[in-house]
Amino acid sequence: MKNKTYYPVLLLFTILCILPASVLADEKKEETIYDQRLALYKKTETITEIPWYFIAAVDQYERQIHKDIEEDQVISIRIPDEIWYGAGNNSTDINTIQLFQGIGKDGNGDHKADPTNGEDVLYTMASYIKKYGYTEEDFKIALWNYYNRDLTVQTIKNTAKVFKKFNGIHLTDRDFPVATNYNYSYRNTWGDRRGFGGNRIHEGTDIFADYGTPVHSTTYGVVELKGWNLYGGWRIGIRDIFNIYHYYAHLSGYEEELKVGQIVKPGDVIGSVGSTGYGPPGTSGKFPPHLHYGMYKDNGYSEWSFDPYPYLRKWERMAKNK
Incomplete structure (x- = not known):
């Protein structure tokens, strides 16, 4: 009579062989x-x-x-x-x-x-x-x-x-927007209510970190916008090769020589975490330091915000496994 563990072991061996293939x-x-x-x-x-x-x-x-x-x-x-x-x-x-x-x-x-x-x-x-x-x-x-x-x-x-x-089109690498070797925390805040400037929804995920924590490009793309925004403070907008606009807000500063039109790749440092915004240029400290990260999809006719949280979780795992 065959050992009772034979068939489970055989099944496990078969699965392990098939999955990688x-x-x-x-x-x-x-x-x-x-x-x-x-x-x-x-x-x-x-x-x-x-x-x-x-x-x-x-x-x-x-x-x-x-x-x-x-x-x-x-x-x-x-x-x-x-x-x-x-x-x-x-x-x-x-x-x-x-x-x-x-x-x-x-x-x-x-x-x-x-x-x-x-x-x-x-x-x-x-x-x-x-x-x-x-x-x-x-x-x-x-x-x-x-x-x-x-x-x-x-x-x-x-x-x-x-x-x-x-010199290629297979550009699928990604990175987390905050350096993962620093302390940070985040949860799904997309769709939360915001009161500054009138009732509106939160179009992104807030990643809380200390002042000066490096902010990374998550994707391959081109810097489309850079400068001050009443709500976002010092912010950067990057358009990627998938018609998605990536929005980084409340920065304390930009990476030296970063300019509009510059090509970036995942992991490139583009700025640092701050608490700027909610006022005229230079306003800071009205909330704890964090990066507001938003994603907007363009379909050829209009552009809309969507929840970045599931992508952030995936990119965080990818960044930590490198």
């Missing part, structure tokens, strides 16, 4: 998607001479504004049918599209312009941009004429800068 498979799948995207961006650059990071930034922006993007979808740009095919047309034949003054183009050599084909879509978007020229200013003009929205243009331009600097 499944995790590795998920990681490999993610790597493959990023590799496929980058390969297509660089192929499009080769045939259009539009820098790959411009093309990648447009695709990254659209990936964030569409709610029904599949997890394994490689390319996310969606060009409206009336622009792709031309008014009154629904044929993918490139000659017909040209006749109806559509912009759809054949990027994979099959003589069709298919708006569901990633190569066709990237080649079409890059060709549209190419009409305006090759400089960053030309890129800005092309984006404005296509999207007609300043924030969209700024977001895509900044994402392109980040991709160019780090």
Whole structure:
């Protein structure tokens, strides 16, 4: 008769063998998607001479504004049918599209312009941009004429800068906004009532720490705003590559030479904890020192606050496990 512990031990051994393999498979799948995207961006650059990071930034922006993007979808740009095919047309034949003054183009050599084909879509978007020229200013003009929205243009331009600097698109690292080797505490305060300046809700999480505790960038992005705010005191706004605006408030000061337009990465020191705000520039000490950290999502039409607490808990674990 077999030992009674045999089957439980065998089951445990099987689980331990399978779990790492499944995790590795998920990681490999993610790597493959990023590799496929980058390969297509660089192929499009080769045939259009539009820098790959411009093309990648447009695709990254659209990936964030569409709610029904599949997890394994490689390319996310969606060009409206009336622009792709031309008014009154629904044929993918490139000659017909040209006749109806559509912009759809054949990027994979099959003589069709298919708006569901990633190569066709990237080649079409890059060709549209190419009409305006090759400089960053030309890129800005092309984006404005296509999207007609300043924030969209700024977001895509900044994402392109980040991709160019780090020479890649798989930028998923994160950090906790307060140095974890200092004393700090926080709880979920998003949605709490605030009275200064009239009744309003608290659009962030307060992380209490001593004066001067280093404040870190949580993400890859670009400094979009820096300066005084009546409610937030000395504050910094960083827009990341996922169309999210990260708001750091009540700072006692900024990291030396930090400026608007600067590219940052997770862990970069951008300032220090303070208690500024609730008054004219320089007002401090009306509340205990803490960092107010907020997150705002842009969907291409509007921007709204959402609860950062679950993300902070995750990033805290990531920071402490490094």
